[in-house]
Amino acid sequence: MNVTVDHLDIGSESSWNYSLVTLVFSLVALALAHFYHETSHTARLGNQIPGPKSLPFIGNFMVIWGLKGNHHAFKRAMKLSRMFGRIVRGWVGWKLLVVIWNPEDVEVILNSQVHIDKSDEYRFFKPWLGNGLLISTGEKWRTHRKLIAPAFHMNVLKSFVPTFNENSKKVIKRLRMEVGNEFDCHDHMSEATVDILLSTAMGFKKTDKQKEMSAFKYAMAVMKMCDIIHKRHLKFWYRLNWLYNLSSFKKVEEKCLSVIHGFTNKVLSQRRNDFNENLKKGNLPMPSLQDIIKTAPKNDPTDGLRDDLDDIDENDVGEKRRLAFLDLMIETSHYNPSQISDVEIQQQVDTIMFEGHDTTAAGSSFFLCMMGCHPDIQEKVYQEQKAIFGDSGRDCTFSDTLEMKYMERVIFETLRMYPPVPVIARKVNQDVKLSSENYTIPAGSTVLIGTYKIHRTPENFPNPDKFDPDNFLPEKTANRHYYSFIPFSAGPRSCVGRKYAMLKLKVLLSTIVRNFKVKSLVKEEDFKLMGDIILKRSDGFQIVLEERN
Numbered sequence: 001m002n003v004t005v006d007h008l009d010i011g012s013e014s015s016w017n018y019s020l021v022t023l024v025f026s027l028v029a030l031a032l033a034h035f036y037h038e039t040s041h042t043a044r045l046g047n048q049i050p051g052p053k054s055l056p057f058i059g060n061f062m063v064i065w066g067l068k069g070n071h072h073a074f075k076r077a078m079k080l081s082r083m084f085g086r087i088v089r090g091w092v093g094w095k096l097l098v099v100i101w102n103p104e105d106v107e108v109i110l111n112s113q114v115h116i117d118k119s120d121e122y123r124f125f126k127p128w129l130g131n132g133l134l135i136s137t138g139e140k141w142r143t144h145r146k147l148i149a150p151a152f153h154m155n156v157l158k159s160f161v162p163t164f165n166e167n168s169k170k171v172i173k174r175l176r177m178e179v180g181n182e183f184d185c186h187d188h189m190s191e192a193t194v195d196i197l198l199s200t201a202m203g204f205k206k207t208d209k210q211k212e213m214s215a216f217k218y219a220m221a222v223m224k225m226c227d228i229i230h231k232r233h234l235k236f237w238y239r240l241n242w243l244y245n246l247s248s249f250k251k252v253e254e255k256c257l258s259v260i261h262g263f264t265n266k267v268l269s270q271r272r273n274d275f276n277e278n279l280k281k282g283n284l285p286m287p288s289l290q291d292i293i294k295t296a297p298k299n300d301p302t303d304g305l306r307d308d309l310d311d312i313d314e315n316d317v318g319e320k321r322r323l324a325f326l327d328l329m330i331e332t333s334h335y336n337p338s339q340i341s342d343v344e345i346q347q348q349v350d351t352i353m354f355e356g357h358d359t360t361a362a363g364s365s366f367f368l369c370m371m372g373c374h375p376d377i378q379e380k381v382y383q384e385q386k387a388i389f390g391d392s393g394r395d396c397t398f399s400d401t402l403e404m405k406y407m408e409r410v411i412f413e414t415l416r417m418y419p420p421v422p423v424i425a426r427k428v429n430q431d432v433k434l435s436s437e438n439y440t441i442p443a444g445s446t447v448l449i450g451t452y453k454i455h456r457t458p459e460n461f462p463n464p465d466k467f468d469p470d471n472f473l474p475e476k477t478a479n480r481h482y483y484s485f486i487p488f489s490a491g492p493r494s495c496v497g498r499k500y501a502m503l504k505l506k507v508l509l510s511t512i513v514r515n516f517k518v519k520s521l522v523k524e525e526d527f528k529l530m531g532d533i534i535l536k537r538s539d540g541f542q543i544v545l546e547e548r549n
């Protein structure tokens with residue numbers, strides 16, 4: 001018996017020694033790893049940038065600890081931005097994040113042909129958008145951008161105006177059912193913007209058999225996906241795929257993706273069938289796509305263009321061919337399969353459906369809330385509409401939209417105060433020296449461009465929290481840094497749908513303002529904002545409508 005006890009004692013002593021040695025080795029390894037990191041190029045440059053105190057290994061994780069919901073995350077981010085100059089850094093473990101909001105620095109990143117890669121944080125979009133334009137990089141992005149941009153040429157967009165009108169009138173019918181009630185206009189705007197995209201960029205018409213394809217259901221699945229992706233950004237343990245895959249969110253993601261991809265698949269397969277039928281009948285318009293691509297202007301990567309959409313307008317490539325986005329994709333893959341494959345078309349459709357609807361749904365909902373909160377401004381918008389249309393209930397034309405100068409300023413002011421994309425993120429592939437301060441962001445870091453913050457900085461917009469459409473009077477715009485107003489981003493990776501969005505918003509919102517007076521029972525200062533990918537109100541976009549005679 002004693003022997004056994006002695007043996008056990010010896011065993012436990014040696015296992016103690018073993019544990020002690022392991023502990024010492026682990027501590028030394030951790031200390032060495034910490035030392036290695038602290039003396040690295042990234043840490044040396046990163047730690048020169050102002051930011052909250054960070055802890056070894058977890059960095060600034062404490063900054064996002066204990067957040068109770070998306071509205072609080074947004075508030076905390078704003079509070080943090082006020083504590084530092086016009087740049088702040090944070091460590092997520094050893095990963096460096098740098099937030100910038102000085103227009104001169106923003107220009108350095110956005111106007112570059114080098115820093116065009118999206119940050120690692122966009123990888124959570126992969127199962128949804130694959131290698132679509134929003135997240136693709138390198139040659140693939142360049143080729144597809146060149147291919148897709150002409151589909152948003154002004155000549156194509158002009159041809160959409162009747163469809164914008166048709167869909168706007170459908171929205172009016174639905175909104176009429178809400179007159180007198182307080183309701184969330186975002187639901188209506190989401191449904192409308194999905195339907196408008198389907199019938200314009202996708203050239204899709206629902207058949208009787210496809211009535212079950214609900215735009216609203218699709219839009220709700222997109223909102224849920226954005227919420228999940230935002231959670232993965234904020235809760236660092238969900239960044240690890242193996243942990244995330246064990247969570248309940250993974251199952252919700254699968255359900256959402258089945259709704260989203262089911263929806264876009266139906267659109268794509270119907271449009272492919274249409275194409276094949278037309279091909280059989282010899283109905284395809286001339287000249288051939290190859291001819292157009294051959295004559296398309298070549299972007300000089302060094303010419304410092306801010307936006308390639310303007311370039312396309314100056315060198316009209318598609319006067320005779322008004323190919324909507326999806327027609328262009330399908331035709332290209334038929335005649336030139338090396339340019340885009342079937343899988344890639346699906347990914348681009350998913351990208352355009354997401355980027356094209358959620359952003360404009362948020363933009364138009366904020367616009368209506370602003371009308372409700374600022375009756376004097378609403379009256380001016382209405383008077384401009386009366387001056388254009390008189391008492392006629394006629395449809396809006398493209399040239400009417402050019403007359404809507406005040407409406408345009410109000411839309412810009414809405415996008416300034418409530419930019420649908422509140423943050424843009426890039427991965428810097430080379431060390432980049434900023435323009436305004438003596439800081440260098442090291443290669444491999446994530447740069448966050450705080451659009452919301454840029455738009456709310458007094459140096460860019462005096463009295464930045466006041467809703468004032470006169471901020472966009474020509475003389476004011478002329479005196480401002482170009483990168484101080486970037487709701488559509490800027491530079492080579494700017495929004496490809498910018499002109500589409502502005503035209504659609506004008507037709508849709510003009511139709512609503514001509515039909516209804518908007519009221520808001522919530523004051524602007526009480527809005528609860530949340531920035532889960534797309535800026536929204538966590539308290540809902542509540543408004544009340546009154547019919548105009």
Ligand code: HEM
Nearest residue numbers: 133134355356359360363420421487488489495496497501
């Ligand atoms: C008010 C409406 C809109 C706003 C505020 C907006 C804003 C933006 C912003 C800020 C980006 C850059 C995102 C980033 O770098 O992470 C972007 C990219 C993009 N947007 Fe929009 N957008 C709007 C409407 C649209 C529409 C209507 C479409 C298409 C029909 C569209 C398609 C795209 C695409 C494809 C990209 C990726 C471009 C690339 O990386 O080359 N957007 N948008």
